[in-house]
Amino acid sequence: MAPPDSGIANYDSMMDHGFKHSSTEATVDDSADDYNDYNHAKHGKYGSKIMESTRSLLHGVSGGATSGEPPSNEYVLNVAFISFVGFMGVQAFFALIANSESMLEDSEAMSVDALTYLFNMWAERIKNRPPTAEELLLPVAVREHRIELKRLYLELVPPLISVVTLICVTINALQQAYSTLFAGEGEEEEDVSAGLMLFFSGLNLVLDVVNVTCFARANQAYGLQKQTQQTRDNEAAGLMNASTRNHFQQHLEAAQLLIVEKDEELEEDDNHNHLSMLQGSDMALTDHTTHDGYLESWFGNVNLNMCSAWTVGYFFYFIFWVAAIVATTKECVDGVMVFSPFIFRFS
């Protein structure tokens, strides 16, 4: 661990080079000066230095924020989950009224979809949760190891559940399709209200388009973060994306809280050690978040939670297109609705 003084010098260097805030935030800086003076009085030289560094880091990090910034993964999954649950409830209600088995099956399929979004949203939330005060007191190596292990488990279990469910549903669909084609077991189901089905199909399509657009805006198409020139430039300049910044900010807020709680008990020498500890944890977390897809080494920038959510959405999205195209065209050509329970099982 670096000596405290050199650590402070490194912090100053970071402030001067990598995390210097833009001039557009001068107003924010001015309004924060009083807070800085308060910290100086309360925490002494080094405690104040920590708070100042923290504030500067936050300014520097948020300096990369623009109005066109992509939404966070959690936000995208939240939108997908709420919209799917809402739509599923309405569709199930009308399916019962219309006595449509295929629409009920569609609602069941959407519930699997919604659960996938829910699991992965929960995983993203835990991954972005800041370390607790107790965790911050752990040695950096131990803490980082725990964070990595937690992240790996969160990227394994929820997507695994989704994938297994998806495989089961797909195999079941294949079996039924095979039976229809080759065993002659398929019989067209007479739905009570084909018009209602078409109406909900249209709404479902709109919903899918909205969600796919959200995923694309979050640069998470298929869970792969786009590596545009802009993102590479940002990374080179030390700026972070919204998710990473949020993670980093939460971590620094936790660090601030820890300082406030512990500072009264610490002598100035302890503050030296405390500063070193926080610097170590900041650096470790910066390394961790900068390499937030350390999976890059083998699979590019992949977030498996987003990847599995996207795959499920992708699946329903394109299945739905089959139903919509076939049904619409057939109705135009033959004047007959050809929705089969098979396709609507997935739409």
Place this chain on the structure above:
Amino acid sequence: MRSLAVLVAAAIACLFDSVSPASADSCAAIVVSITILVSLIPLLRGLYMTARQIIIETKNVPY
């Protein structure tokens, strides 16, 4: 690949009158199901690598 499969299946269903609607649906479902299973391969690979990484991390505990 998947969108192409979807379009081909839909086109077949629409163009050939000899193909019954149920058969067209089934063909489309088979094509799409296969493409879905193929598209899951990268995700399965990712899960496998994550599981391997967990094993490695579990062995290398920094205590």
